[in-house]
Amino acid sequence: MYHLDPNLKIPLHIQLYKAIKREIISQHRVGDKLPSIRKTATLYHLSKTTVEAAYAQLYAEGYIESRARSGYYVSELYFDAFEPEETSGATPAKITEPVRYDFFPAQLHTEDFPLKTWKRLCTRETNASLDFGAYPDGQGEEILREEIARYLSHSRGVRCHADQVIVTHGFIDGMELIAKLGRERYQRFGHELPGYHIAHKIFGAYGYRTTPIEVGRHGLRLEKLRHSKAQVVYITPSHQYPTGVTMPITKRLKLLAHIQSIDGLIIEDDYDSELAYYNRPIPSLQGLDTTGEHVAYVGTFAKALSPAIRVGYLVLPEWMMAIYRKSYDAHFARVSLITQRTLAAFMHEGHWDRHIRRTRILNQKKHQAMREALIRHLGDTFRIVTEGAGLAILIQPRASEFDWQRLKQVADEKRIAIYLAKERSGGEFEAARMGFGGFRLEEIDTAVAAFAECWMKIKD
Amino acid sequence: MYHLDPNLKIPLHIQLYKAIKREIISQHRVGDKLPSIRKTATLYHLSKTTVEAAYAQLYAEGYIESRARSGYYVSELYFDAFEPEETSGATPAKITEPVRYDFFPAQLHTEDFPLKTWKRLCTRETNASLDFGAYPDGQGEEILREEIARYLSHSRGVRCHADQVIVTHGFIDGMELIAKLGRERYQRFGHELPGYHIAHKIFGAYGYRTTPIEVGRHGLRLEKLRHSKAQVVYITPSHQYPTGVTMPITKRLKLLAHIQSIDGLIIEDDYDSELAYYNRPIPSLQGLDTTGEHVAYVGTFAKALSPAIRVGYLVLPEWMMAIYRKSYDAHFARVSLITQRTLAAFMHEGHWDRHIRRTRILNQKKHQAMREALIRHLGDTFRIVTEGAGLAILIQPRASEFDWQRLKQVADEKRIAIYLAKERSGGEFEAARMGFGGFRLEEIDTAVAAFAECWMKIKD
DNA sequence: GGGTATTTGTCCGTATGTATG
DNA sequence: TCATACATACGGACAAATACC
DSSP states (O other): OOOOTTTTOOOOHHHHHHHHHHHHHHHHTOOOOOOOOHHHHHHOOOOHHHHHHHHHHHHHSSSEETTTEEEEOOOTTTOOOOOOOOOOOOOOSSSOOOOOOOEETTTGGGGGSHHHHHHHHHHHHHHTTTTOOOOOTTTTOHHHHHHHHHHHHHHHHOOGGGGEEEEEHHHHHHHHHHHHHTTTTTEEEEEEEEEHHHHHHHHHHHEEEEEEEEEEEEEEEEEEEHHHHOOOEEEEOSSTTTTTTOOOHHHHHHHHHHHTTTTTTEEETTTTTGGGGOOOOOOOHHOOTTTTTEEEEEEEEEETTTTTOOOEEEEHHHHHHHHHHHHHHHTTSOOOOHHHHHHHHHTTTTHHHHHHHHHEEEEEEEHHHHHHHHHHHHSSSSEEOOOOOOTTTEEEEEEOOOOHHHHHHHHHHTTOOOOOESSSOOOOOOEEEOOTTTTTGHHHHHHHHHHHHHHHHHHO | OOOTTTSSSOHHHHHHHHHHHHHHHHHOOOOOOOOHHHHHHTTTOOOOOHHHHHHHHHHHHTSSEEETTTTEESSSSHHTTTTTTOOOOOOOOOSSSSOEEETTTOOOGGGOOOHHHHHHHHHHHHHHHHHHHOOOTTOOOOHHHHHHHHHHHTTOOOOOOOEEEEEESHHHHHHHHHHHHTTTTTTEEEEESSOHHHHHHHHHHHHHHHEEEEEEETTEEEHHHHHTTTSSEEEOOOOOOOTOOOHHHHHHHHHHHHHHHOOEEEEEEOTTTGOOOOOOOOOOOHOTTTTTTSSEEEETTEEEEEHHHOEEEEEEEEEEHHHHHSSSSSTOOOOOOOOHHHHHHHTTTTHHHOOOOOOOOOOOOHHHHHHHHHHHHHHTEEEEEEEESTEEEEESSSSSSOOOOHHHHHHHHHHHHHEESTTTTTOOOEEEEEEOSSSSSSGGHHHHHHHHHHHHHHHH
């Protein structure tokens, strides 16, 4: 139930959009179905088109997804997402058979979440907060911001102070904030192609002109960037999504020099650096930017901890922080206080560092297991395109002809979820991304065996 | 076979609706099945939605009934009204002649009750309950409480859980319960003036000191409330009785702040929110009260469904529920189990939502019909004071002098029941409340014509 | 008479036309 | 010309009722 006022200057569909957005952010019930366009329209005496406009806005910004002829559903914000649902009690059996093996390349097995510790800290903080009547800090609780700043500076080479950190309700919330704060200064937004599509949708929704910029073997093509005249550029330099390439240090410096020369802004999305088990992490662009004015750093806890936690953070240059402080309600918390306090305690007591380390080792093992399983079950019919890039191994068949669509179809029938990757934009499917993050270590071999059955069938 | 012309100005679904209506009226073959939506659609080369809209229109006006997944059937109820009543046995002729036209401003025509559906569910639940020997729940059957909680939270913005809902035997029962539960904590009761007089009588009977509080153009006068020192205040914020004013959101927040500051209690009577066809609903006070401790919400099924059902409900703050649980027999049911189960099923299967929607559309149409009839029969001798407020249009004569008492008297002689409204408290009668809820749609014009005869006589 | 194919109301999102500033 | 909002019209997905075998 929202409050809408037709006498206000603000258009009705915007009012509705804002109200729903607020609700989604505050009670993030991922996967929930929104009331249908008609229901909402009759309830508030609006036309369907008005409601549709509000939903379309939410959709454009990635808050909700549309399932044709079924309804709108709250998005699993950010591509991290995935928790095999928490079946509470008597959930009715799903109509669609659940997948047996899911090779989703960017998920973590839920068992890997240190649930017990988290629960313990959570109840402790809940009790401690009861007699604590202080105002929340809209930027995020200070203790948490300090923990984040400390972590980032020692393990990611980000130069920052707690004052520059804003705790957000995840990726989208953070990107919107950047879009808003930057729109007086910038108009042209560049994004990676292929890349994570949500980013440019958000900036598009905020009135930026968006341009795709090609990704090469070492990340973003700098000459294309120059040519595009983009002032703001969104990149995933440490582990480009979805190709997995890493931008080498020399290129990072060149990129920085260019952005500094045009007084632009890099949005550095370091979405899964915590999981990197493969190589020495490269210092963040943010840390390389000695001016401290041209990089906005975006991070999240969703990947390494749990998507359910829904906490991310920004590290912004001082000039953006100045605008932020002027324009935002200092006491409107974007994230539940308890969650923030729990997280702060979790970090402060060293659980976060331990968890990261543990996850790294585990991922390394899983990677190894996947590699071995592939070799065992597929023999010499395949070759590895990339490995060590994230939670997946990219593979291709040795044979030149291969019917990818049929592979997917056969896998589907056996309720195996596989994920194909295109080489660059517009090309054909050319590789399978064999994700291992979602399996338990000892599950991997069985899963690959099942996959191999499909593979072998197609190969001939 | 109807003739439909897509080139006409009139929308196709309206053309179809009119054609079918004409046919039903001329050859009213009660119980006949209409051709299915798809049949008609293909026959006339229309989309399903267009036919659906036409049928929905007929349904809303009561010409046809829908049996889900079976078909649409011509209503009986509609024609029953014309038949001379089946006098069972020797009923003596009534002494007082019954009124021919009753403009009572807050009633619903009995035809509008979905009797068939209700009966069907009722027998089903009766049979189902036979072999079911569980204890009744004094607070109300859980399935019903859950349905109520769900309905209230999505369509009235009430924050509640089924645990906080108590099913009552109507308004008075509920108010008595509140009076009992609150009397240890509160002594001073405030009520609206003008207002619904029953409320303060009940609280008076339970030993409260009661004070009237004036109603202004936007509802209760807050300064008067403060001055009155009332701790408990009974209000009808969404559609004040009898003035019809709505308390805007800003005032609601102020009222809440005041009550919170004195640790008092608001009794929010949302008696006819379901019927609101006129404006966008405003979220309930209960939902705005973030503390969850200072509003008791009172609702009823009497208005929208039928007074005969005699079921209401309360949503109480937790502290009141705690007292309730201590003091009341957990197994003394206030309402017949069968009724509760029937109602729960009625809601669960979507009939309640459908009924509400249907009623809204119908009221909108009746309102329109009343408006047109008034203009047709009274010409420019009157003006509309308020409309869209509930089931009546308030009118005044243009002439400055007008003998209201004589109007009432003349109408009385013609057995027309009319209802006059005072402007604020203490003033003279200054408007007539032309209620349309009690008429069938097509009756309205005749009724207004009869009323116009009286009106014109006085006017001169 | 019990399982199966079809029919049917009902729900859903979507596209386009139109009045109004 | 553009944004806002509403009305009209479309056709697909689904589960229950029904008809059919």
